[in-house]
Amino acid sequence: MKKLICIVAVMLLLSSASYAHAGTIGDAPGTPGKWFKGEEPVQKDLSKPPLVFVHGINSSSSTWSDRNDMAKQAVLNGYESAFIDLYPDQDMKKNGKLLAEKLKEIYEFFGRKLIVIGHSKGGVDTQAALVYYNAHPYVEKVITLGSPHYGTPLADLAYSKGGSWLAQILGQKSDALYSLQTGMMAAFRSETDQLETFPHKYVTYSGSDWGTFGGVLYLGGMYLKSFGANDGAVTVSSTKLAYANNILTGKWDHFSIKNGTSMFPVFQAQLRASTASAESEDEQEQEPVSSELNTNVYVKGGESEKDKTEAFYVEEGTNGLSIQWLNERQEANPEIVAPNGDVLTNLTTSESSFPYEGAYSHHVQINKPVPGKWTIRSNSGKKDPYLLLVSFDSPLNEEIKIAAAKSGDASTHSSKLIKRLSKTVETTYFKDAEKDHPLKTSSSSAVQLKKEGAYSVTVHYTGLTASGTSAFNRTVIRTLYVDQHGTIHGDIPY
Structure with a gap:
């Protein structure tokens, strides 16, 4: 009898071993690979598939229950x-491998196929997990x-x-x-969609x-505004x-x-719909991911000295400006000086979000700004x-894009609104997520992208308006990836 009890105990122990990392919702989250069974x-309706919720970047399982009723x-x-x-903080391949292992565990735990609900990344x-690590079953x-699904220009930035x-510096x-x-x-899309x-x-x-x-967003x-409709972190076109x-x-x-209250009723019908019969409620065709130049911003940043001053130019005819100065200090108190000598000090300060969590954004909107040279000074004292991000609401945005x-490779261009347009291309090669290597700067020609890896390309456009009296500046940023076959992935911004 004792031998039978021991055998049963061992069998029970072995049957529960696969679920050693399962917990109860409300337990301390954050341990990669740990999963929690919901309440x-x-x-209980066994005809309903179990739901598995997957968090995004810089997050954890608590995102579904902390100030969220999902x-x-x-x-x-x-x-x-x-x-x-x-x-x-890991890429989709490492997370996909871990997730595939856990989806198998969760599938065996519930005994039926799952519906996975993933937020953001x-x-x-x-x-x-499904494509590369065989979690489809x-x-x-x-x-x-x-x-x-197509990335975000904020990561490029x-x-x-x-x-x-x-x-x-923010980690x-x-x-x-x-x-x-x-x-x-x-x-990733080029490879994954084929598989x-x-x-x-x-x-x-x-x-x-x-x-x-x-x-905060x-x-x-x-x-992201010039890339199309967005949610403050990802463009609509990228989500499709x-x-x-x-x-x-x-x-x-x-x-x-x-958020559960706002989203669960929205996608609830899809939980019961068959995969084959599910149809889009949005009759519009999928909008393509933007490959156009976002010529409405000026970007400048770096490791500053005390009381850093930066300058930018506002062309005639500009309808409005949005100026943002980001740094680590809430009490930076930056001041902006207009070409006519007016000084703005009443900037709004708020905590920043993706991809600059931990920073503070000091920002202001200005209607009908005075054309000319503007300056912004940090006054940080350290x-x-x-x-610095300056967004321009200006008729020149579209003209610069055209x-x-x-x-092409020409360094100047004339049009109805532009007398002269010049560009400088700066390229940085990345071996991995932490190390970068500047390649070269060119006033007119594009950098040759030959070596396998990632390249951050920044194009600075400067010029004069048709009147010849008003300067302007814009910045276009893209990341390109060169694969082992020499194929360039991404939008070349020049």
Whole structure:
């Protein structure tokens, strides 16, 4: 009898070994590979697939329950659920491998196929798990919420010459952020889409709201504005896959799109719809990912000395400016001096968000600005890495884009509104997420991209308006990736 009891005990121990990392929602999150079984529904319905929730970059499983009732919504609607922790700072391949192992565990635990709901990069990690690590057999459907399937220009900004100083000092550079650069994701898409064997498993949702002036997503939304509609971190076009059921773009920002009260009722119909019959509620065709030059911004950044001063030019006819000065110090108190001598000191200060979490943004909007040379001074009193972003609402934006596209290797160009347009190209080669190597600067010709790896390309446009009395400046930033075959992935910005 004792021998039988021992055998039963061993069998029970072995049967539970696969779920040694399972916990209860509310336990301390953050350990990669640990997953939590959600609260048991009062009326369990085994015809409903269990839901697995996957967090995004710099996040954890608590994102679904901390000031978010998504976990509770699953319970109230009769769904069993699980919440998993992945690496918050690793790329989609490393997270995909870990996730595939855990999806197998969760599938065996519940005994039926799963629906995975991924927020932001969590949606990309999920596809990596299915495509590269054979998790397809465990998953019935994947729902992505604001996922950057084509990357985000904000990651390009963080790895650019001007934007990297602040990202580095804030500790934001990581394999995760590195992988979300648009050139890196273009290479990922090129490979992954060819390998995807069950493309109709994917359902996508996107947001087009990034709040108002002074909000935490304002920086991202303003920078991404010229790339198209966005949620403050990811453009709408990036969230959609050509072969997916791209269901709906709503008035959500990058945070609210994962909120249970606002989103669960929206995607609930998709939880029961068959993969084959699911149809888009948005009748519009998928909009292409923008490959145009975003010629409405000027970017400058670096490791500053005390009381750093930067200058930029505002051309005649500019309708409005949005000026943002980012650094580590809330009390930086920057001041802006207009060409007529007016001094602005009443800038709004707020905490910054992706990809500059931990920084403070000091910003102001100016209507009908005086044309000429403007300056901004930090007044930080100490060495302080900084990033200056100036967004222009100007008729010249489109004209610069057209002129730049036509100019080719020419260093000057004339048009109806432009007397002269010049460009300087700066390129940085990356061996990995932490190390960069400047290549060369050219006043007119493009840098040759031959070596395998990632390249951050910054193009500075300067010139004179047709009147010959008003200077202007703009900055275009892109990341390109050269694969082992020499193929360039991403949009070449010159």
